[in-house]
Structures are given as C-alpha cells and as structure tokens.
Amino acid sequence: MDERFAANRANWDDRAGLHATDTTGSYRIGKVLAGGSSLHALEASEIGDLAGRDVVHLQCHIGLDTLSLKHLGARSVTGLDFSPNAIAAARGFAARAGTEARFVEADVYDAAEALGGRYDLVFVTWGAITWLDDIFRWARVVASLLRPGGRLYLLEGHPQMNQLELRDGHLELEFDWRTPRDAPLVWDVAETYTGDARRLTATRCYEWLHPLSDIVNAIIRAGLSIDFLNEHEIVVWKAFADLVPAGDNQFALPPGRPRIPMSFSIGATRRT
Numbered sequence: 001m002d003e004r005f006a007a008n009r010a011n012w013d014d015r016a017g018l019h020a021t022d023t024t025g026s027y028r029i030g031k032v033l034a035g036g037s038s039l040h041a042l043e044a045s046e047i048g049d050l051a052g053r054d055v056v057h058l059q060c061h062i063g064l065d066t067l068s069l070k071h072l073g074a075r076s077v078t079g080l081d082f083s084p085n086a087i088a089a090a091r092g093f094a095a096r097a098g099t100e101a102r103f104v105e106a107d108v109y110d111a112a113e114a115l116g117g118r119y120d121l122v123f124v125t126w127g128a129i130t131w132l133d134d135i136f137r138w139a140r141v142v143a144s145l146l147r148p149g150g151r152l153y154l155l156e157g158h159p160q161m162n163q164l165e166l167r168d169g170h171l172e173l174e175f176d177w178r179t180p181r182d183a184p185l186v187w188d189v190a191e192t193y194t195g196d197a198r199r200l201t202a203t204r205c206y207e208w209l210h211p212l213s214d215i216v217n218a219i220i221r222a223g224l225s226i227d228f229l230n231e232h233e234i235v236v237w238k239a240f241a242d243l244v245p246a247g248d249n250q251f252a253l254p255p256g257r258p259r260i261p262m263s264f265s266i267g268a269t270r271r272t
C-alpha cells in the first residue's frame with residue numbers, strides 16, 4: 001500500500017474517533033440525530049432540489065452531511081469514505097437517527113467499482129480534494145458515478161487561501177499553488193481542526209494543493225459542463241488563528257484585512 005495513502009487513512013481514522021464524540025459543536029451531531037441538517041447555509045443554498053434524487057456523498061467522513069441530505073429530501077443517500085472508523089461512526093449515527101443510508105468503505109478512486117451504481121448528485125464538500133494526488137482522476141470518477149443529467153456539487157477551501165499561513169499577525173505566501181504528485185505537503189499535527197483538546201496519535205498526513213484551473217479543467221475534461229463557479233469570503237474551519245466567526249459555524253477574515261476568496265463552489269452537469 002502507498003505510504004501516503006496509509007498515513008492519511010490512519011490520520012483520518014484517528015480524527016473520526018474524535019469527531020464522532022465531538023463536544024465542540026462543530027459537527028452538529030445532536031441536530032442530525034434529531035432529524036435536522038448539518039449543512040451550512042452556503043451549501044444548503046447552492047445544492048439545488050434534492051427531491052427524488054439519488055445522492056452519493058464522496059469522502060463522507062462520519063456521515064452527518066450524508067444523513068442531512070436524506071433529511072433534506074433526497075430519495076436515497078450513499079456515503080463513501082476510506083476510513084473504517086468514519087464508516088462505522090456513520091452507520092452508528094444512521095441507526096441512532098433512524099435514517100436510511102448506505103455507507104461504503106473504499107478509496108474514492110475505486111468508487112465506481114465499490115458503489116456499482118449511478119447517481120443524480122455527487123456531493124463533495126469542505127476538505128476533500130486536497131487529500132487526493134490526482135484531481136483529473138478524481139473528476140473522471142465523479143463523471144462515472146453520474147447518470148445523464150446528473151450533477152456534481154463541489155464546495156472547498158479556496159486554493160488561494162490554502163497557499164497562505166499566518167505568521168506574526170500577517171498572512172504570508174507559504175506554499176506553491178500546485179503541489180507535485182510525488183512531493184506532497186507533509187504535516188505532523190497532533191490536534192484536529194475542531195478545537196478538541198484531545199490529541200491525535202496518527203499525526204502524519206499528506207496533502208496536495210490543486211490550482212482552480214486544474215479543478216475546472218478536470219471537470220470539463222471528464223465530460224461535465226460547468227453550471228456555476230462561485231467564490232466566497234467564508235470557510236468552515238479556522239484556517240488561520242485570527243479568523244472571526246461569521247455565523248452558522250463559518251469563519252471570515254478579521255475586519256481591516258484585504259478580502260481574498262476563502263472557499264469556492266462548482267456546480268456541473270453530465271449532459272449525456
């Protein structure tokens with residue numbers, strides 16, 4: 001097994017355990033178990049009509065958004081993630097919520113074989129694609145999961161934001177805009193992003209930054225047509241320590257700092 005894949009899976013397994021017992025409120029567990037939704041206002045306003053749609057949620061983590069999509073009216077929901085702990089937690093939440101959902105453990109690159117079906121909506125949000133080394137391969141997987149007329153909804157941290165680090169109160173350009181496949185960014189971090197004080201043990205993980213043009217071109221080259229590309233001033237994790245709350249578990253740059261796009265969203269359709 002690829003060393004980077006193994007490290008990332010161990011890291012996410014570790015995080016899944018903490019997030020499934022989240023006490024920071026980041027994951028809105030109680031709300032979802034009560035039949036509500038963990039989606040933020042942003043994605044809820046952009047995903048479009050779910051009624052009668054079969055939805056697959058790639059890199060679904062502990063499945064709370066997957067269950068939310070069902071609560072919001074999807075006909076069926078399927079979540080896929082490569083972390084056994086995340087999938088086990090997702091199945092546990094589905095049982096506790098009494099929500100019908102299918103959860104599959106697999107590498108996202110193997111999604112077509114692992115899922116064996118086609119969908120009306122592929123849903124991918126907040127912190128998914130930087131864990132993947134090949135955005136063009138990912139887009140081909142997405143296209144293969146869609147029926148004709150099916151849509152992709154992608155919402156992610158902005159590549160421009162991802163290039164920056166906060167140093168001595170200033171945002172500094174720290175990372176290249178394009179991470180080579182064979183030279184990923186390497187992190188050793190003992191805390192997860194929710195603010196949970198409990199420590200991770202599998203601290204090593206690897207990430208890849210993808211230029212926005214690569215993401216858009218990957219989607220087009222995979223055969224989808226772009227319906228919208230939006231850029232937003234909020235993100236849903238504390239990407240920099242001095243971000244300020246922007247309501248609904250979202251964060252924005254502090255007043256006085258020049259605005260940059262903090263996230264972006266793409267809607268795309270498989271026409272044939």
Ligand SMILES: C[S@@+](CC[C@H](N)C(=O)[O-])C[C@H]1O[C@@H](n2cnc3c(N)ncnc32)[C@H](O)[C@@H]1O
Pocket residue numbers: 008012013059060061062063064065066080081082083086106107108109124125126127128131132
């Ligand atoms: C930040 S979380 C995504 C959060 C998600 N938007 C949600 O609904 O909570 C990233 C997820 O990607 C998963 N992941 C990372 N690499 C993967 C891969 N190659 N195949 C499948 N899942 C992967 C991790 O296990 C983790 O659950």
